[in-house]
Amino acid sequence: MPGAPIPPEIARLERPREELLTWYFFKALATLLAFPVTMLVFYFRYHTMRYKFDEEGIHMSWGILMRHEIMLNYSRIQDIQLHSNVIERWLGLMRIEVQTAAGASDSEMTLEGLPNPEAMRDFLYSRMRGAHTAAPAAANAAPEPLQAVLLEVASELRSIREILEARKA
Amino acid sequence: MIRWLQKKILHLMKVPAEPQPPDGSAGSARVFRSGRNYYRWRLALWFSANLGVLILLAAVSFALARPIKAGPPWSRYIAEALMASLATAFPVSVFFTFLQQRMNYELRWYVVTDRCLRVRSGILNVHEITTTFANIQEVRLSAGPLQKLLGLADVEVHSAGGGAGKGSSDSHAARFEGVDNAPEIRDFILVRLRQYRDSGLGEKDHSRPSAFSEGSLAAAQLVLTEARTLRAALARR
Numbered sequence: 001m002p003g004a005p006i007p008p009e010i011a012r013l014e015r016p017r018e019e020l021l022t023w024y025f026f027k028a029l030a031t032l033l034a035f036p037v038t039m040l041v042f043y044f045r046y047h048t049m050r051y052k053f054d055e056e057g058i059h060m061s062w063g064i065l066m067r068h069e070i071m072l073n074y075s076r077i078q079d080i081q082l083h084s085n086v087i088e089r090w091l092g093l094m095r096i097e098v099q100t101a102a103g104a105s106d107s108e109m110t111l112e113g114l115p116n117p118e119a120m121r122d123f124l125y126s127r128m129r130g131a132h133t134a135a136p137a138a139a140n141a142a143p144e145p146l147q148a149v150l151l152e153v154a155s156e157l158r159s160i161r162e163i164l165e166a167r168k169a
Numbered sequence: 170m171i172r173w174l175q176k177k178i179l180h181l182m183k184v185p186a187e188p189q190p191p192d193g194s195a196g197s198a199r200v201f202r203s204g205r206n207y208y209r210w211r212l213a214l215w216f217s218a219n220l221g222v223l224i225l226l227a228a229v230s231f232a233l234a235r236p237i238k239a240g241p242p243w244s245r246y247i248a249e250a251l252m253a254s255l256a257t258a259f260p261v262s263v264f265f266t267f268l269q270q271r272m273n274y275e276l277r278w279y280v281v282t283d284r285c286l287r288v289r290s291g292i293l294n295v296h297e298i299t300t301t302f303a304n305i306q307e308v309r310l311s312a313g314p315l316q317k318l319l320g321l322a323d324v325e326v327h328s329a330g331g332g333a334g335k336g337s338s339d340s341h342a343a344r345f346e347g348v349d350n351a352p353e354i355r356d357f358i359l360v361r362l363r364q365y366r367d368s369g370l371g372e373k374d375h376s377r378p379s380a381f382s383e384g385s386l387a388a389a390q391l392v393l394t395e396a397r398t399l400r401a402a403l404a405r406r
Contacts, residue, residue, distance in 0.1 A: 078328040079300035079341065086293055089183035099341060101329035118185075121299065125191050130284055130303025130365070149389040156396035163403045 009116075010053050010123055016113025019091040021046045023113075026087055051111070058098070060109055070109050074127035076100045082121055096121055175272055179292075188289045188297060190282050197283035199357070204349025206319040208274040215270045219263050226255060279345045281357060286326060288343040298343045302361050304328045309342075310351050322351035326358060 024042035031038045045062050052059040057073040081097040088094060094117035098109045114120050125131055190198035230252065237248045272292050280287040289297040306329050312322035324345035345354055 078304045079298055079343075081299075082295070082297040084295050086182050089185075089295070099328065122192060125285070125299055125301075128301050128304070130301035131191070132284075146386045146389055149386065149393055153389060153393045153396050156393065156400055160396065160400045160403060163400065 004055075006053055006055060007123065010120070013051050013053060013114065015051070016046065016049050017093070017115055019093055020049075020113030023088055023091055023093055046113075049113075051114075058109065058111075060111070072098060072100060072109055074124065075129050077124060077128050080121055080124050080128070082117065094118075096124070098124065171268070171271075175268065175275075178268070178272070182292065184276070184292060184295060188278050188280060188287055190280050190287065191285055191299065199281050201279040201281065201345060201348060201350070201354055203274060203277050203347040204319075204321055206321055206349060207347030208271070210315070210319055210321065210347065211270045211274060212267075215266055219266070223259070226259070277346065279343075279348070279354075281354075281361075283361060286343055286358070288345065290344075290346070300326070300328045300343060302358075303365055305358075305362055308355055308358055308362070310355055312351070316347070320349050321347045322349075324348060324351050324354050324358075 021043070024046055025039065028035050028039040028042055044064055048064055049062040050060070057071060057076075059069070059071050061067070061069040078099045078101055081099070082094055083097060084094040093113055096111040096114065096117055098111065100108045102108055111117075111120065233248070237244055269292065273290075276292055277290045278288070280289075284303075285299060285301045287297065287299045289295070305326055307327045309325040309327065310322055311325070316322060325342040326345075327342045345351070348354060
């Protein structure tokens with residue numbers, strides 16, 4: 001449900017797990033000769049990576065020279081993907097790729113190094129559009145009590161106007 | 170024996186357990202699987218690939234046999250060592266790639282519930298995609314001539330996520346690969362899709378009146394009491 005409080009263990013999340021740096025090390029090793037450069041980039045990426053999950057959406061930021069900040073609304077999530085290769089799983093990691101309808105060719109946001117990726121996926125799913133109801137029933141029906149109260153307000157205002165008009169006359 | 174080995178491998182590679190349908194829709198979940206012919210099709214590919222490698226190896230060793238015999242003795246030792254290691258490595262690779270095909274077939278789940286779908290595949294690289302029907306843009310069915318012959322087809326379900334991701338042709342699609350009941354799956358999905366008439370691009374969920382009635386109702390009631398007291402005050406004067 002939108003606006004519902006965030007589970008505390010998710011609201012508390014800010015930094016990725018330490019194992020992420022280990023994974024980055026292997027990832028940088030795969031670039032062979034470029035290792036010193038890529039490792040340096042990954043090192044700063046890891047140390048500047050910050051997450052924030054609030055009631056509206058996800059904030060994520062990283063980088064010093066190239067600063068990145070992404071803010072993404074839960075209700076705009078199109079699909080959630082979970083990726084992991086063997087090394088990542090050995091380290092207890094999984095990547096969660098969150099897609100929105102923005103045109104970028106990569107996934108809009110890749111959540112790396114989160115402590116409990118599957119629980120995070122379930123949390124994101126629960127905030128997604130269309131996760132709570134099988135179908136949008138009664139699309140335009142305004143809720144009855146609100147309508148009744150507003151009608152009553154209108155009639156009160158009308159009688160106030162009538163009183164004022166009567167006094168003027 | 171093979172079962173046991175597979176179990177060990179899955180454990181060693183920490184492959185997560187079978188995917189569960191997401192919360193709130195467990196009762197309506199239906200799990201589709203790839204068709205039996207899909208497995209046969211993959212085995213045929215596996216077989217022809219390995220046959221190709223075998224023929225290539227035989228051709229190379231045949232072509233090199235004479236120059237090595239004529240060459241110095243150390244080149245013969247190297248060639249013999251190479252042959253011996255290939256002779257052991259090849260059967261091992263054949264066996265493990267066979268296991269891979271088998272597990273790739275067994276580790277595919279296409280879960281459809283009343284409001285979402287979840288597709289999982291892969292052993293080394295595990296890939297899982299979850300999306301709700303509210304976000305689905307199109308459903309595609311495709312089958313090549315060979316697939317048709319085997320009674321297979323791929324069903325692709327696309328969300329609005331725009332791009333083709335790294336590596337795979339389209340990472341925004343949930344692919345029901347090699348299913349033998351594609352029309353059934355398509356209809357199953359289309360029936361659920363029909364319930365959504367919006368564009369699937371992030372409009373408010375109309376289906377949750379409580380989301381905006383709670384706060385605004387209280388506010389409206391406040392306005393009402395204010396209006397009432399104002400009228401009462403005016404009438405008293």
